[in-house]
Amino acid sequence: MGYVAIRGGESAIAAAARLLDVLRAQAGGDPIGVETIRHQLGRLVDRVCGEGGCWHPQLAALAIKQASGDTLEAAFLLRAWRSTRPRLSATAPHRGTDLRVVRRISSAFKEIPGGQILGPGSDYLQRLFSYELLDEDPDKFRAIAKDFFGEEWPGRGTDSASDTVPKVLDALRAQGLLAQPRPPLPAVDITREPITFPCPRPAALAAMTRGESGGLLAMAYTTMRGYGYLHPTVAELRYGFLPIMLPHPVSGELVEAGEVPVTECEIVTLHGKDDPEDAPPSLGLGYGCCFGHQETKAIAMAMCDRSLQNGAQHGVRHPAEDGEFVLMHIDGIESMGFCSHYKLPHYVTFQSDLDNLRKSRGKLDHPGAAEAVFTDPEQIPDGDEL
Amino acid sequence: MLKLESLWGEASQSRLHRSLIAAIARPGEVVDSVSWLGGRRAWLGVLATLADGGTTLHDLHGLIDERDWAMLGANRAGWGDAAFVLADAARAPADDLRLDRGSLIRPETGATLVLDCAQVGSGTGSEILRGPGVDGQRILRFDGIDPLWWRLREAHAGFPQGIDLVLCDARRIACIPRSTVLGGTTAGGGGR
């Protein structure tokens, strides 16, 4: 058939998939277990569930295995699966007060009702290698949980050690420094209704909680470095288990259908008030909440939420105050997909570019031969007539 | 065991959708959908194909019985807000009937008016259609449409705003989208 442009097909696709599989297997060893990923790479699973928009740690672990640890690909697998699931029900709005906390801290007050609960956290670790993990002894590994939980293990985890505590924000509200909660706006399911701008806050929050962690962090970081001035304080950051309350199919009474681990962050800012103009000065609130234990993402989301509210109230002065700028660019699945698409052949459009470039050069090289090009701006017709 | 007419199934709805696409793309062209209606009237096939819990519907003349409402699952809304409005074409619309005609920014929210007619594609009434989807002009014949419906369409017109008409009889469907110009006698060019 002569010389043809590179074309693949069925066999090329199959070969590419096979080689990908070879890459993960070529070094030998044991296949990694999905349960192992789920429990020992927990933060990765949390991230994939968050960006995948679906709490399914087992499938998230499978996605991580299948994608060889690529978080974008793994979240994409989970999202694609999620979009085939029916929406069965919606929960009533919750205030997070019934979150069973494993960890909660406030940087606003030294003492808070219910107490600071440091819980699991890496903030004060010295980032030095634990070389003993290079070749971890399985018995020592199992002893870690047994030593902590005693005879109750296995069968007991940190979730059972948790309890509810009052919210720090309630104390600020009691003093009148923060506006009382407004009636909740109707939830927006951004997987069923396209986001349009100006964007209602529930849709913005939904977009951010599914946002790519790094993308969201970058947006939030701009507000911390001078592209906006939030002056935020973390009123409360909690990680714990949120009961999912659904109406009983027969009685209609709310029953606990399960629980999801979430990280919730509430920041307050000076002079970012939500009150009417004539009200006394008060604090502004930013809210973040995401699946699993993802503190950086929850804080970043809360900062972006506050920043977007500022933009909506006072007009956009900084990039992270612009709903379209933030919300249309933080989705990992969309940005990754579009970035990857540039790998597809573009030879039709590039050929068109070359043809245009050659024509343009020809005319500029031989100005005398060029056809009449008008230079009078008056000749530009307006938008209504062509 | 509940026996469902075929028009509630995906197999019928996908074919009805193709009929509708053909009809809306070529205003005034009459499509026969009897094979996919399971004995029901065409308007129900149109609604089964397009409407569900994700949209709103108003039944102006009570043509939909409770069972069909349950099958459609569409949310009930007033005539001024509904995305889909169903009416008996033989009955004149009330003087104050105002449907959603969309906005300049979001014209697609303009309502789809589904009219149950005695005949579509034949009959003593006729309109001349011109505009996108029509090569020159097309004549649509029908029976059993109160002339005030045309006036209602006119009252909502102002492209890109407006309402879109789906005319149905027992088995046939024809569409008159807001982009269509009605009336006139000259055979002008296609498009606008």
Place this chain on the structure above:
Amino acid sequence: MTAASTSSTVSAANTGAGDHFGFLDAFAKRELRRASFKALCIPGYQVPYASREMPIARGFGTGGLQLSLSLLTPEDTLKVIDQGADDSVNAVNLRRFILATCPGVAATTRTTAASVIQTRHRIPETPLHAGQIMVYQVPFPDPLQIIEPSEAKRRRMHAEVDYARLLVRLYEDLVRFREVAITNRYPARVAGRYVIDPSPIPRWDLPKLNRSHAIHLFGAGREKKIYAVPPMTTVEPLAFSDVPFQVEAFTDDEGGRHRCARCGAGDSYLDEIVLPDGGRRWQCNDQDHCDSHREESLR
């Protein structure tokens, strides 16, 4: 009506919603239908819709794919092309997915035999007929995107028929380059009202949209928009009265036109192929057109 599985466990045959004809659940299909219907009612206007995540990456044709899946019936004959070719990897992948999820649908490479043609970057050279629906994969649905990044502002500009800045951009190109530097995705006015981005088809293909016999549906999955050009509708490239719109010329060194080295056609869009010895050769981009032309000349 929708008997989707409620099971959340991992099944061995993880085909997602594979039990639905056309992969998408009934609710997703109806939303696509409503959006397509309104898109045809308002030619050229971009209807927002809640684009579903597909098992194909965003940017690889998920908008076109969703449209095709919402349109196909078992009586259909499908053609999928990418860069004019039926056997390019992405086209193969999309076709494979559609055929696996739409039992009964036949596949063809012949333009004339297809009832639904999903395409990326080309309109077939063979004239389309009234029984056909073209489905375009669209990366950027809005022609104003090159001059205005904010969608909210662009929507207002479309509403107000405010295309002046776009025309200024074309004018500036003429002054600077003696050519409008928009080579593909060339903006065109539909039915005298909305200006569309016709997807990254070359200029060569744009005149084929004007008063075409087929229905043209455009799906932008990532940007979540659907728009349409009905049959027999005017589609005019934006141009100035004294600088007419021009398609790609494929001019050779002697000022003539390159011809296809395979079928000899002098009236088709060409691929430029760089040979190992540094030479260049030209060949039809539309594979089916080239094959048909070759068969005819061999007869």
